[in-house]
Amino acid sequence: MDVLRYAAFTTHPAGGNPAGVVLDASGMDATEMAAVASRVGYSETAFVEPLGQGRLNVRYFSPETEVPFCGHATIATAVAHAGVHGPGDLTFRTKAGIVPVSTTVAGDGSVVATLVSVQPRTELITEAQLGDLLKVLGWSASDLDPALPPMVAYAGAWHPVIATAEESRLADLHYDMADLATLMDRHGWVTINMIRRESDTVFHSRNAFAPGGVVEDPACGAGAAALGAYLRELGLIDLPAALTVRSGHHMGRPSTISVTVPECRESGISVTGTAVPIMHTPTEK
Structure with a gap:
């Protein structure tokens, strides 16, 4: 199981908010996810279950608890996903609800992600x-x-x-x-x-x-x-x-x-x- 590590909301690894990303957490249960998040030690680690056609089940765990939604880990996950599958539109199914996410490649080659929150x-x-x-x-x-x-x-x-x-x-x-x-x-x-x-x-x-x-x-x-x-x-x-x-x-x-x-x-x-x-x-x- 690969745990990718990304810093979100920054262009430098020493800035931003670090997040763990598991792009294929299929078959993992909550206990296993919590244990991995605790070992990684970042404020959030995102666990992805691919559903096909750009749809992803995503759960977010901190070192001590699960949260319904996490913005920086969503951005990190979308950028990591684009690095493997290419940019495009995704649908995150989270405990808070459906979160549309899109990724594009900027002129400098960086991947930019945008999420749209559930109804505030x-x-x-x-x-x-x-x-x-x-x-x-x-x-x-x-x-x-x-x-x-x-x-x-x-x-x-x-x-x-x-x-x-x-x-x-x-x-x-x-x-x-x-x-x-x-x-x-x-x-x-x-x-x-x-x-x-x-x-x-x-x-x-x-x-x-x-x-x-x-x-x-x-x-x-x-x-x-x-x-x-x-x-x-x-x-x-x-x-x-x-x-x-x-x-x-x-x-x-x-x-x-x-x-x-x-x-x-x-x-x-x-x-x-x-x-x-x-x-x-x-x-x-």
Whole structure:
């Protein structure tokens, strides 16, 4: 069984968010997938069951849990698949639903992948939930940007979105893993999407992923899609919108995610990026 390793949302193996990819996981059960993901140690490893005609069953495992959808591992899987089968249109069947994915070859020869999320949703975060979250993160209410009110957003997985206007606040990420994991498990949150708005269309993001056994995702495609849904729902961007989400530089793994937000609230959010191999022929024994 070959476990490919790709860095997504970057053009350099030392940047982006690493993902494991198993292009043919036919016959593997959840226990085996979880064990492989734990050995690989990345925030996500994607396991593919080919169904033919560009249709793929895909499951996503972190070192400690399975998640319904993962954006960066989807981009990595699509690029890896294109490397073997050529670019084109794919249909990912995930636990979150159907996710169309397309790959094209750019002028420099890199493979670019675009996914379209399942139908997004948003919900209010309660005062108690927000208070508990801020306490675990070590934030105070005064750290929040009043122009970007806290909310929980979904585009395949649930992510609280909390914003600050201060780079120093975003740069200072310290929290108790067990406490945050317990809180997130209680509410079904996959990552905490902490953001800062640089301009009308550029955002900086950090994503804590305590339930997966990972302090932080260097780049979270699912979180970026949820951010697009959040901004659309609250009328905080002009539509249609082309956004840039920058993340990972606090971890030394700079990442760039392109997000397209259509006008229709029922339409999925598009997330685009490339991915590059971290190792040429990695193999899990």
